[in-house]
Amino acid sequence: MSTQIVVPALGESVSEATIAKWFKQVGDIVAADEPIVELETDKVTVEVPAPSAGTLSEILVETGATVGVGAVLGVIGAAGAAAAVKPAAVAAVKVPELAVAAPAAVGGHPPAPSARKLIEENSLDAAAISGTGKDGRITKGDVLSTLEKPAAAPAPVAAAPAAPRAPDVREQRVKMTRLRKRIAERLKEAQNTAAMLTTFNEVDMTALNALRSQYKDAFEKKHGTKLGFMSFFVKACVTALKEWPAVNGELVGDELVYKNFYDIGVAVGTPSGLVVPVVREADKLSFAGVESTIAGYGKKARDGKLTIDEMTGGTFTISNGGVYGSLMSTPILNTPQSAILGMHKTMLRPMVMADGSIQARPMMYLALSYDHRIIDGREAVSFLVRVKECIEDPQRILLDM
Amino acid sequence: MSENNFDVVVVGGGPGGYVAAIRAAQLGLKTACVESRGSLGGTCLNVGCIPSKALLQSSHHFAAAQHEFAHHGIKFSKLEVDLAAMMARKDKVVSGLTKGIEGLFKKNKVTYIVGAGRLTAPGTIAVTGKDGEQTITAKSIIIATGSEVTPLPGVEIDEKHIISSTGALALGAVPKHMVVIGAGVIGLELGSVWRRLGAEVTVVEFLDRALPLNDGEVSKQMQRILEKQGIKFKMGTKVTAAKSHKGEVTLTLEPAKGGAAEEMKADSVLVAIGRRPFTNGLGLSELGVEIDNRGFVKVDGHFRTNVPGIYAIGDVIGGAMLAHKAEEEGVAIAEILAGQAGHVNYDVIPAVVYTHPEVASVGRTEEQLKADGVAYKSGKFPFMANSRARAIDDADGFVKILADAKTDRILGAHIIGPMAGDLIAEVVMGMEFGAAAEDIARTCHAHPGLGEAVKEAALAVDARAIHM
DSSP, rough: EEEEEEOOOOOOOOOOEEEEEEESSSTTEEEOOOEEEEEEOOSOOOEEEOOSSSSEEEEESSSTEEEEEEEEEEEEEEOOOOOOOOOOOOOOOOOOGGOSSSOOOBBBBBBOHHHHHHEEEEEEEEGOOOOOOOGGGGOOHHHHHHHSSSSSOOOSSOOOOOOOOOOTOOOOOOOOHHHHHHHHHHHHHHHHHOOOOEEEEEOOHHHHHHHHHHHHHHHHHHHHHHOHHHHHHHHHHHHHHOOOGGGEEEEEETTEEOSSSEEEEHHHHHHHHEEEEEOOOOOOOOHHHHHHHHHHHHHHHTOOOOOOGGGSSSSSSOOOOGGGGGSSSOOOOTTTTEEEEEEOOEEEEEETTTTTTTTEEEEEEEEEEEEEESSSHHHHHHHHHHHHHHHHTTHHHHHTO | OOGEEEEEEEOOSSHHHHHHHHHHHHHTTEEEEOOOOOOOHHHHHHHHHHHHHHHHHHHHHHHHHHTTGGGGGGOOSOOOOOOHHHHHHHHEEEEEEEEHHHHHHHHHTOOEESSEEEEEEEEEEEEEEEEEEEEEEEEEEEOOOOEEEOTTTTOHHHHHHEOHHHHHOOOSSSSSEEEEESSSSSHHHHHHHHTTTEEEEEEOOOOSSSSTTSSSHHHHHHHHHHHTTTOOEEOOOOOOOEEEETTEEEEEETTTOOOOOEEEEEEEEEOOOOOOOOOOOOOOHHHHBBBBSSSSSSOOTBBOSSSSTTOGGGGGSSSSSOHHHHHHHHHHHHHHHHSSOOOOOOOOOEEESSSSEEEEEEEOOHHHHHHHOOOOOEEEEEEOOOHHHHHHHOOEEEEEEEEEEETOOOEEEEEEEEHHHHHHHHHHHHOOOOOOHHHHSSSOOOOOHHHHHHHHHHHHTOOOOOOO
């Protein structure tokens, strides 16, 4: 008795995925729940577990193909069943809602038989092809020239041919992954929507460094997780967000939505791009809780196992370019949030102290990019000053001062 | 006078003229057709297409009986030709058909006027019949006077021993030796008829190949086949003089490029070097109707001459001098005069040679495509690989389809083989619809059929014929 391997629900507003990798081949024995195929979506990579134990008898969709939620990816035969020999690669399975039935007759005249074949094979929309045959019929030549053009009108899963530039041996062409494409879209979305500005400040890390040195070993022994900087910055931000609620808000239509919860996104760089898992209810977590949550996310991100739910719904984001050496930068908003804090590299700089002396201090530039439509300058600057104060004197966080 | 006033008067009752008249009448125009021959149907019906096809069929039967029946296990002792009976049958076919056109005229209420028409003024025609002259008027006049045999200087046609196609269709006896001057369609067809009936036939041609307007591969193949049938060819040769004496003609031949002359004797010489437009006695120059330097009436894209109200179609305006081309133009001009949008697609007019095997072509030849620098693919399929052709023991020849290298659109097709003239119709239809070779390949063809060779040639364009 065989079972089908089906594309699971992929998360809100995600309706299709690309086959990234088959972990098993036809004929391999699989255990129940063993990851059998990897799917890539706009937001995340998802593993699909085998629905039952048995032998992978059929792979119906090949790597690189696009499938919709619920599509059948393969079949697992009963354990010990001989693998069905699937003759040579099957053509990409068409996403059900985009499947093209016999191409509609355009202007009452059906396309020529040769044209019909090409239209179906390439999932084209016959109505979008101009016909040059008698009375506007679509000829084979019409379809061939449509296929030559970079995909303009055809359905999203149509084979989009390479741009007509002659290959240059000095170039290397790498197709954008889904993830990168999606990130690119959202970045532009942020830029195109918000009235984005950045305000800067600097923070003296001396006190925080001292605090960490003092407690880090004992902290790790007690809580089983390292005491990093992030917990302090998260807590400092929560403190400042409570005082300047607009920074934690969102513009929805023409309504300002002020949120009374604090889900702080912490950006993590992975080989496949930047992902921002969200530390839920950061105000309610202990320092150890924040650290261990962030550590856990870091591992998952590197393993490509973050779920979509873990990355949505944040109210504010912290990004750290300092790990790569950035001294100062202007982060882009993590849509639909209204502000993002950028942390940078701590560098010893000569600072003029209160008594006029000059000392070498470990300084970090902080950047707050914000949506000026919802947050005004005073709020943004004051928020950042508050974060600075809390970092320069962590006791303020404790005392809510 | 109203019975002599018409919406349309067609001068000439050949395929162009009578079709134009019938169509005009169908569209409600008061129409008359003036024809001096005494029978309708023009050159085609009377001294061209029809009688030649009738004799070709009769002579083919005779040749088949002589050379092929034994293969089929059919034996007989005596075989002879009753030429008079053969000619009588041909005449009967012709008169039946010409009377048929008269019947169509009656049915469509086209006024048939027997006589020679002369344009005396725009809209006015003087018709001279056996009963005298009458004048008719028309809003529109269509000149459809066709063509006549092109004479060869030095070789004067007497229709006795030096004949044109007209004479060749009515010989009283099978010649001993017939020399055909001109290896075009008419020369090869009529040469075939008399060769089959027992004459020795030599074809003398000025250019270096037979059927010079056809695809080169086809011309070569046709010549080879006709040579196998016993026809001799003398290419690259011109005939400069002919002297007729006591039933024997002495021809003077010279190489076309120049050189020593030679003599050839024959009892029948067929002059078949071409046809030229016929406008004698029409009064065109008096009216100022322009003709070009070869005698063709000049018309624009709507068949209008330079004189308002006077139109011209068919052989008299040049282009492919084919009956069906004239018919298409006849329909088009009638529709234009009736206020519709009549037009002819000149790119898709088939041409047939009724030798055996037949030759049929439509569209461009390989030579034309190469000359124009068009990238094309060619698909060829021999009738030897067609099961029907083998079954009927008639498998000489091939189908060749030429298609655009990029779009696969059919640019031309050339068939030499059994029923080629009918097989070509499918490709003509396809080309009319802008078909790709693949479209013909993906259309079902009955089996066993000669048409399958067309399908396989279409497959061969993509190098994927099944039966080869």
